[in-house]
Amino acid sequence: MTSGLAGKVALVTGAAQGIGAAVAAALASEGCRVVGADRTRYPGGSRGGGGVVLDVRDSVAVERVVDSVEATAGPIDVLVNVAGVLTTGPVVELRDDDWTTTFDVNAGGVFRVSRAVARRMVPRRRGTIVTVASNAAGVPRSGMAAYAASKAAAAQFTRCLGLELAEFGIRCNVVAPGSTDTPMLRGMWHTEADHDATLRGAPHQYRVGIPLGRLAEPRDVADAVVFLASDRARHITMHDLYVDGGASLRA
Numbered sequence: 001m002t003s004g005l006a007g008k009v010a011l012v013t014g015a016a017q018g019i020g021a022a023v024a025a026a027l028a029s030e031g032c033r034v035v036g037a038d039r040t041r042y043p044g045g046s047r048g049g050g051g052v053v054l055d056v057r058d059s060v061a062v063e064r065v066v067d068s069v070e071a072t073a074g075p076i077d078v079l080v081n082v083a084g085v086l087t088t089g090p091v092v093e094l095r096d097d098d099w100t101t102t103f104d105v106n107a108g109g110v111f112r113v114s115r116a117v118a119r120r121m122v123p124r125r126r127g128t129i130v131t132v133a134s135n136a137a138g139v140p141r142s143g144m145a146a147y148a149a150s151k152a153a154a155a156q157f158t159r160c161l162g163l164e165l166a167e168f169g170i171r172c173n174v175v176a177p178g179s180t181d182t183p184m185l186r187g188m189w190h191t192e193a194d195h196d197a198t199l200r201g202a203p204h205q206y207r208v209g210i211p212l213g214r215l216a217e218p219r220d221v222a223d224a225v226v227f228l229a230s231d232r233a234r235h236i237t238m239h240d241l242y243v244d245g246g247a248s249l250r251a
């Protein structure tokens, strides 16, 4: 079976760098017209797509951008929610603002953009949505409570949406990356020891490391997204696909 992605319009949030940029490139190489959206920079687009500035925390802007993407590029058949922020720190030191900002982007952004796109997909009775969450949504991590909780919310929201949209033939899935070599991950490392702890584990933090012994590259995550967005996954919905080299020891 072909991927069925050729000629489809795809909207990818958080597309200016890291995993979002890799997803946009991977969808473009499948023949999608990709529109990349990001908060402050115009990400590159492709084949009749383009780039838009969009802060996923802004409901009005989300509706306006989704409208204009449909008017200029065509009906959105593929939405990939990648935009995200990472806030770290022990719970006892987290500020209200750390919590609300993390949820506003990681969970609220997924809600707003998915709602705007799903409203338009439903009458057409076609489309697919993939949310990039995190393996931290399924495994407790010290110093990552706000982030992990926001990703769990995004993942469960996406699966509930998949249930609501199944009758319209619209599939909604989650990709849960582990440590992936992007600016977000590198921003967490301060020494070579931090890099080693990511790979080999940190017993004092109850982290097991990565059994496959390597970090993910953004394209590893992008390949999983493309698969779930493609017709090859036509009978898969409400799934949570972990791409973490075994780090969460999931069955």
Ligand code: NAD
Residues within 6 Å of the ligand: 013, 014, 015, 016, 017, 018, 019, 020, 037, 038, 039, 040, 054, 055, 056, 057, 082, 083, 084, 085, 086, 105, 109, 132, 133, 134, 135, 176, 177, 178, 179, 180, 181, 182, 183, 184, 185
């Ligand atoms: P990154 O920081 O390199 O890129 C994230 C992108 O999202 C940036 O371009 C940023 O500008 C954009 N963004 C942030 N807030 C936004 C907003 N309000 N509106 C629009 N765009 C916004 O991060 P990454 O590592 O490429 O992560 C991509 C996604 O994957 C994130 O959701 C992240 O939580 C998730 N993830 C990353 C890792 C990892 O190890 N890198 C692991 C698990 C999950």
